[in-house]
Amino acid sequence: MRVQTRVPSGWLGLALGLVTVFAPQASAQCPPGAGCTEYLGKGSKGSYFRILVPDPWDGDLVIVNHGLELDPLTIAPHNTCKSDPDTPCSSDTDCAAVPPRSCNKITLLGLDGFLLPSGKAVAASTFSQTSWSAFQSRYDLKDIIKFMRKKGPGRPKRIVVTGISGGGAVTVDATMHLKPGKLIHGAIPLCSCSGGGLPSMDGATDVRLVYDWVCDGVPGGTFSSLPDVGDPTMSQIDFAVTANTCLGLLAPSADPVEAAAQRARRETLFALTKFPGTATDFVTVIGFAILAMGDFVDDPERLNGRRLGWNEGLDYTSVLDSSAAQAFNDAVPRFGPGKGRRKMSRSTYVDFTRGVAKRVDYPLLSFSGREDFICLPEFQKMYADAAALGEKKHAMIWGSTGGHCSFTPQELRSVFEAYFAWLDTFDTAVPSEPTTADVLARCLSLPGATSSQCNFDTAFTAPPLAHRFPARADWPEAARNPLP
């Protein structure tokens, strides 16, 4: 195995710079023999990217999008110390003298392990924005493609975009905005927050409103920020301490009376939000609603402080079946459509019946867990319905492991192999559109695979998003009026 690394000379200040430096690496899964070449570069909006091209290369490029990231220090070159991009590293120990003592890696999520040996190039970007990066992630992806064409091995024959969690949202956005047949030829959203901007943020706001109602008046347990604005200045530790004070999620009170109150609040909150996960899972979700939302609402380049929410006139009892639903509905603060909604809609709106997305002519394959607690199955149904309304070919694969993005390498490999079999036959008389059962069978047939490595649910169907969160009038059609 051999990997050559090519990075631009003086690249830190240059966009799409030259490639001159060669260095051996050993981590990528390159084909035996000729190996592969690694290209490192910087995008026009400040992102950094990494491309691995195997030899021989079949001409396909898979762009792999990472999940939501709050740390701006991760927008840095591959294999350099966070906070000091001039210091190269291969592991954290190389950054022992550079706080936060962490070597920045541009992850390929392990997909290189089976894509490179099959002759496909893989690439990943840091994106140029933290948190909800779909405002301009499409430009970051275009920079990779431009680099391939101008500085790399040449224009890819096919470009397949994939990504996990928030990177799935980036993937969904790519299907909305990248020109089919030129910049994108396929897409595989993985445990994706597929609802686009408004449904995702309204769902997060509703969870936050429930938290605020349940924790109202608990000393040290409330957040001062507006529920549809969040707080970009709050540290993750302060946030977790506050949530724990109200709910006792991580360290319940030693006072038995207060511990019982924390438990009661927790139970009310979980019932009202129909939350399927654990205490730590809930910390993640409410963290998105406060920290991640605050990051992009506050950003002058994104919403510049403009409010995002809208719940005026909504009847929460229509979606909540808890005994506390009426009391919550009566007490919840109401606000009209925030001024940030228009930009959010323009930036990320899931609709295959108009714009560039109307011209999508390639298959879409989604893979998600039936118990995902953050990128909910309801969001997958919405994306599937949007594809159906636009008469696009979309297939949904359901995993059965609990949690968010809990995939094994075998599951991911079988999903990708099924997708490429579909893509390769898409224009034939007999396209090989996969089902969950097909992918399960493919997974079990992988060398050495066991049933514990192939966890799929062949019978699951997702409920509509509007059964979980009250629909807003400016949501995409697929979210407001789900298909039967």
Added chain:
Amino acid sequence: MLPALLATIPDPKAREAAETLLAEAAAARSRGDLRTTVDLLQAAVDRVPSVETHAALGGLYLEMGVTSAADVHLRAAAMGDADNADRWIALANALARKPDPGAAAEALERAHATEPSLHIGRDARGWLARGGDASS
């Protein structure tokens, strides 16, 4: 330099300081004082950057959802105690929550490499763990 196991640190005062801070952190957590717990564990890492102090702080960060910091500390613990499968499982949990399933799988491979007969499943809270259910 990789962190060492507390038992191998030659300075008895450093060992004692680390053990005291770890015990105080556990006590703070049991009385519901999460902020003091974090502060004490961070002080433990700063004072004695050992396998155990990194593991304790990283584990708490993981539960708090601070996955990037959890990754750093749990990786340090795993690298410093590389023959201990449980360190790699803990790191795999942090990586899985980022989420980076490929990196998590690599950490689990390291766990299996140290204990080839190891069975890893999920515990009642959904964490990757020894035993547990059948999914790994």
